[in-house]
Amino acid sequence: PSRTCGAAGARPGPSPPSCSAPATPRCPWQACAARCCRPAPPxxxxxxxxxxxxxxxRVDPALIASAECRRLIRTLxxxxxxxxxxxxSAPQLGVPLQLFVAELPERLHLATGPSxxxxxxxxxxxxxxxxxxxxRVLDSRLVSFPEGCESIAGFAACVPRYQAVQVSGLNEAGDATSWQxxxxxxxxxxxxxxxxxGILYIDKMESRTFVNTRWTELND
Structure with a gap:
């Protein structure tokens, strides 16, 4: 189960179950301060x-309105x-918290061809x-398309994903929100x-489709 993290001075969560488990910062809010308070974007x-x-x-719901959490969301x-x-996601900026942002603006949508x-x-x-x-999975049919990740820069692979899901949680105001x-x-x-x-798309990808997105340029 996930730990719940409070303010920067809070006690850290339980130790990892084995020495082979990935290490995490002593407190996510300390990582947030270190990564998000710089003048340049992390x-x-x-x-x-x-x-x-x-x-x-997990984020303590009482802290969603805090300056630290608001800064993290703005930075993301x-x-x-x-x-x-x-x-x-917050972990991609080095902050191990259950928080992510998503957006598909019109300009990025139109950058992809109509077909x-x-x-x-x-x-x-x-x-x-x-x-x-x-x-929650709403439609368990699996659909595979190429997928990339800013944490695996320059590469892509086909990844099977569920056709439809519902995600529920809290928004930036701390109010309940849900999206199908x-x-x-x-x-x-x-x-x-x-x-x-702690899962990356390479854990679920169709391995033979894994490519360097610049392979034609680099091999020319």
Whole structure:
């Protein structure tokens, strides 16, 4: 089960069950302060960083309105839009908390060709913030499409994902929120939910489809 983390001075959660478990910072809020208070946006953690392989702590609902949590959400949104990408989780910024943001703006939606948008069932959606989310599968049919990740920069692979899911949790105001999504939006949600449990898409990918996205350029 996930730990619940309070303020920066709170006691850390229980020790990992074995010495082989990934190490996490003493307190996620200390990691948040270290990563999100810099003038420059933080870099996205790359595969190999232990934080990407550990389940995040649950956020104390009473702290969602805190300056630290608001800063973390702002930073996630800022980095997501700067990259740009369609989703980003707190662990990807080195903060092991159960929190992610997602957004598919019109400009990114239109950057994909119409035939591909139709095949992938893509539709733009506004900013979504989920704290302590849980997921329920609504349509268990598996659909496989290429998927990338800012924490495995420069690579992609086909990943089977459920056709439709419902994610429920708390929003940036601490209010209950729920979203039923299908198609590409459901894929984004499943990708981000995996991050909160220390799972990367390479754990679920069809391994023979794994590619360097610049392979034609590099091999030319």
């Amino acid at each position: 870099r996205v953690c790359q595969a190999g960083h232990p934080v990407l392989r550990a389940a995040g702590c 949104v800022r980095v997501m839009r700067r990259l740009p990408c369609v989703g980003l 591909l948008r139709a095949a992938r069932q893509m539709a733009p959606f506004p900013l979504k913030v989920f704290v302590n989310p849980s997921m 999504a299908s198609g590409w939006a459901a894929r984004i949600l499943q990708h981000e939910m995996d991050h909160l449990q």
